[in-house]
Amino acid sequence: MTFREDGAAALEWAARYLEQVGGFPVLAQVEPGDIRSRLPAAPPERGEPFADVLHDLDEILLPGTTHWQSPRFFAYFAASAAEPGILAELLAATLNSVGFIWRTSPASTELEAHTLDWTAQLLGLPAGWHGHIEDSASVSTIAALAAAREANGGRVVVCSKEAHSSVERAARLLGLETRKVPLDDEFRLDAGALDLTDAAALVATVGTTSTAAVDPVPVLADACEAAGVWLHVDAAYAGSAWVCPELRWSQAGVERADSLVVNAHKWLFTPMDCSLLWTRRPEALRSAFSLVPEYLRTSDEAESLSDYGPALGRRFRSLKLWAVLRCYGREGLQARIREAIRLAEVFEGLVRCEPGWEVCAPRHFSLVCFRREGPDADNEELLARVNETGELFISHTRLDGRYVLRLAIGNERTTEADVRRAWDVLRRESASRISVI
Ligand SMILES: Cc1ncc(COP(=O)(O)O)c(C=O)c1O
Numbered sequence: 001m002t003f004r005e006d007g008a009a010a011l012e013w014a015a016r017y018l019e020q021v022g023g024f025p026v027l028a029q030v031e032p033g034d035i036r037s038r039l040p041a042a043p044p045e046r047g048e049p050f051a052d053v054l055h056d057l058d059e060i061l062l063p064g065t066t067h068w069q070s071p072r073f074f075a076y077f078a079a080s081a082a083e084p085g086i087l088a089e090l091l092a093a094t095l096n097s098v099g100f101i102w103r104t105s106p107a108s109t110e111l112e113a114h115t116l117d118w119t120a121q122l123l124g125l126p127a128g129w130h131g132h133i134e135d136s137a138s139v140s141t142i143a144a145l146a147a148a149r150e151a152n153g154g155r156v157v158v159c160s161k162e163a164h165s166s167v168e169r170a171a172r173l174l175g176l177e178t179r180k181v182p183l184d185d186e187f188r189l190d191a192g193a194l195d196l197t198d199a200a201a202l203v204a205t206v207g208t209t210s211t212a213a214v215d216p217v218p219v220l221a222d223a224c225e226a227a228g229v230w231l232h233v234d235a236a237y238a239g240s241a242w243v244c245p246e247l248r249w250s251q252a253g254v255e256r257a258d259s260l261v262v263n264a265h266k267w268l269f270t271p272m273d274c275s276l277l278w279t280r281r282p283e284a285l286r287s288a289f290s291l292v293p294e295y296l297r298t299s300d301e302a303e304s305l306s307d308y309g310p311a312l313g314r315r316f317r318s319l320k321l322w323a324v325l326r327c328y329g330r331e332g333l334q335a336r337i338r339e340a341i342r343l344a345e346v347f348e349g350l351v352r353c354e355p356g357w358e359v360c361a362p363r364h365f366s367l368v369c370f371r372r373e374g375p376d377a378d379n380e381e382l383l384a385r386v387n388e389t390g391e392l393f394i395s396h397t398r399l400d401g402r403y404v405l406r407l408a409i410g411n412e413r414t415t416e417a418d419v420r421r422a423w424d425v426l427r428r429e430s431a432s433r434i435s436v437i
Helices: 005-021 052-065 083-095 106-124 137-154 163-175 217-227 239-245 245-251 282-289 318-353 376-388 416-436
Strands: 128-134 157-158 175-182 199-205 230-234 260-261 275-279 357-359 367-372 395-399 400-409
Touching: 005 052, 005 416, 083 239, 083 318, 106 239, 106 275, 106 318, 106 416, 128 137, 137 163, 137 230, 137 260, 137 282, 157 163, 199 217, 217 230, 239 245, 239 260, 245 367, 275 282, 318 357, 318 367, 318 395, 318 416, 367 376, 376 395, 376 400, 376 416
Parallel strands: 157 175, 157 199, 199 230, 230 260
Antiparallel strands: 128 275, 260 275, 357 367, 367 400, 395 400
């Protein structure tokens, strides 16, 4: 077999997978260790045909896959890898650029800066911010907080109790203390309880992980400005919504941030991994990260994006984002984001109209937090039963001490029929439990 024939078979596999993914159990129906027990203990001595890899992908790995590409993946923050992005990943692997410095990858370096400028325009961000790509919001936040520590010497990272765990993890790695601010009654950071003493940075979240709450960024920006504290905005999920002007109410104050993270791999249809980090203070990131050994010194007068984050060797991640932005355009992105929000509205309406169920947090974007009235244990069991059906996959959180179910819409293949089916399964499983009692 040649590269061309194997490649055609791989592409056929990908096309077939995307056609069939809605028919697979969404949550992998395997036990820990099942997959490894089916793999040979030792690697092959002699090379095998690529077709055998595809065969085992079907036979061994697919049954152990939780299908993030399924239209009924509603857990965490649902995501989808769009077809142009999938193809661009193949091309990026083909080029195999390693972006240490500008001359090792001029195209990758410049396309990255350019796509970040494009995305900033699409999201309505201030002109002139410096943007680059990290693998995850976790690493983007590490980079931002390292710059903050460098910039003002503070020892504390302040965030709300609903900030993502990556904030506390980044602070821990950087030897900083985390101070968590209580919430108001809509699960936002309560600005009245803010204490910025000794703070290096305040992390405000636009679209918290539990409920997609939006912290009061304008007030927090005032406080940071007055105290000389770095303001990092974590809009990993909800930032993509700003492609729609009617959702930019949630961007208020973000123009005053020192840094901002938005994950293109969450709700901008770009395959894992692609986390976008912008800053209006690029010199602080450079001062935290730039370290050029002799063997990488050149006379090139061009910036190296490895000066802005922890990794030296960087993948050509912008290619997939560029492909998605070009093939979908502003209109295509807006249509998909609006549809996800419409579907979340449909689901929220179904829950609200049904006696015995409640919506547990204000819904701003495409995430609905809800529960069956009654004890936590019933809701926990309901979640397990629903996910076991394989028909959909949802996740949970805890709000005001109560166990709450979350249904997040973000996959571009999700239709209203998928959302209605999810609701039917929830009601069916909930009713069958009550009849068992
Ligand atoms: C608000 C928020 N910030 C950060 C993260 C971490 O993202 P990543 O997995 O890219 O590190 C998440 C993940 O869901 C998130 O919801």
